[in-house]
Structure formats: C-alpha cells, structure tokens
Amino acid sequence: MNKQEHAGQIFALFNEIGIISQLSRTLFESRLPHGFLLQHFSVLNHLIRVKNGQTPLVLAQAFQVPKNSMTHTLSGLEKAGLVELKPNPKDGRSKQVWLTEAGHSFRDQAIGKLMPDLLELARDFEGFDFTGLVTQLAEVRAYLDAARD
Amino acid sequence: MNKQEHAGQIFALFNEIGIISQLSRTLFESRLPHGFLLQHFSVLNHLIRVKNGQTPLVLAQAFQVPKNSMTHTLSGLEKAGLVELKPNPKDGRSKQVWLTEAGHSFRDQAIGKLMPDLLELARDFEGFDFTGLVTQLAEVRAYLDAARD
C-alpha cells in the first residue's frame, strides 16, 4: 500500500469516527433528561472521575472547547443545581467548579439509563476486542492532541 | 472480563471516538476557506463519491441530520455557487442537488489542502493497521446505525 492509499484509509478512518460520534451522541442524549446535552454529562463525569473543584479554563481545555463555550455549559449546570461555582482562593480572577449532591446523582442516574444499551452492545459483540480498539484509538488521539497548535 | 467491565470499555471507546471526532473536525475545518464547515465539504464529497443529483432528504438521511439542518447547509452551498438546486422531475414536492464546476473544484482543493496532514500522519504511523481499525469501526457503526429507531 502506497502513501496515497494510506492517506485514503486515514480519511476513511476519520469518516467512520465522525459518524459513530454522531450516532453515539444522539443515542446518549436520548437517555438524558430533556434539556441536557452530552457536554453537561461529560463535565459532571470529569469532575467525578478526574478531579472535583477544577477551574472553568482547565475544563475547557480538557474538552477542547473555547472557554466561552464552557462558561455557557457551566451556567446551565449551575442553573440546574448540579454544580456550584466558587471563587478560587488561589487566584482572584478564577473560579472553582464543585459538584453538588444533585450533580453526583444526576451523573449516576445517567449512567444507569445508559447501561442497558452498553450491556446489550457488549452481548452482541461478544468476543470483539474493544480494549485493543481503544488502545489504538488512544494512540491516534494522543497524536492529534499533540499536533494541535 | 465481566459484562460491567465490557460496558466500561465500550464507554471508553465512545469517549475516544468523541474526542478524535472533535480534534479531526477542528483540524479539517482549519484547512477549509473561512465560513465553510465540515458539513459543507461532506455534502460535496458525497455528491461526487456516491451520487450527484440526490434529493435533500436523502442527503439528510445519509448524514443523519434533521432535514431542516440539511436545508440550511444546502442554502449555504448554493449561495456560494457550489451546488444548484433544481426541481425534481419525478416529484413536484422535491428537489435535486447538483454539483457545479465550482463545487467540484472546491472539493478537490479542500482535499489538496488536507493531504499534507494525512501524509504526515501516514508517515508517523508507518506500520499502523489503519485498515483493520476502519473495518472494526465500520462494524460498530453498522450496529449503531441499525439500532437507531
């Protein structure tokens, strides 16, 4: 396979990834309460899995969205009582985003709603090497992430 | 690995896919002329690679977006002179989307602009099994596509 063909395969790869991203997002959002988007869930999940009390800017960078987009997402979460924004004691310009009890249970319930779909997929893909797939994709993701500038 | 762990891997898979989708979209759009989005390119590419003269509804279904979103995308392409919308001789309610010369060359130029990035990636991932990856992802995509209802 020559370089041009390789490039074609990579193009096809990004194409598949884009389609799956859209399909999985739609599926996931259909399991969330009305008015909530994947972005809302993702922030809550990040606060739980990575670190609570992050600043808005760190969150924006983690999700690779502009900081004003994160402001908007956080204001939605705050209005729904799922996070609290407190001043950052280490930096007067900055804030910290803290999960509330309601935020924690919202995230748990969202995962609960999604789990049946994941388990069904796992059953239908018995023997499929998801772990290997994730490993390979993580390599590509790390490359793109580093190339971004 | 039990079912719960499998579900976790699948969750991680969609997570990676979402991130790569966003990164690759941003990269790609940075190579397009100002004011054009991936969606615009994708429609032009589809008309060339799949079939010219498709109806807006068929295009909307192909890209899995609501038909009013496709109306909006097409009006942008039409305003830029990259496609023409003609009445569908087979159905008075419907239209056909035809590529113009300008649309064809726009698509070719976009690919030309992107190619260096793809070739660089191909070089840096010498020996990486992109084809296998695409095959696996296509399976997942087909599954999600069928599950959508």
Added chain:
DNA sequence: ACTATATAGTTCTATATTGAACCAAATGGA
C-alpha cells in the same frame, strides 16, 4: 513600586442546529 503584558472569565454578536409548525404535492382509500 510601576508599568506592560498575560491570564481567567464574561459579554456581545453572529452563525449553527434542531424541534415544531407549516405548506404543497403525492398517495391511498372509499
């Protein structure tokens, strides 16, 4: 200490996206 510059976050504005309502043409019974 003083000033220039950089950083965190918000606001403003413009465009994108999408559900719902709508219109027009087509289809399918009676």
Added chain:
DNA sequence: TCCATTTGGTTCAATATAGAACTATATAGT
C-alpha cells in the same frame, strides 16, 4: 373523484457554539 393521510421541504423559534472585544486580576521586567 374526493378526502384523509403521508411525504418533501421551508419557516419559525429556541438553544448551542464560538470569535472578538472587554473587565479584572496576576505576573514579569525594570
């Protein structure tokens, strides 16, 4: 043929996204 229903597409309204300008605070250089 007539009317009810379905289908293709647009319009309207509400929300999402993001670039640019702005405010306030922090940092660096002198």
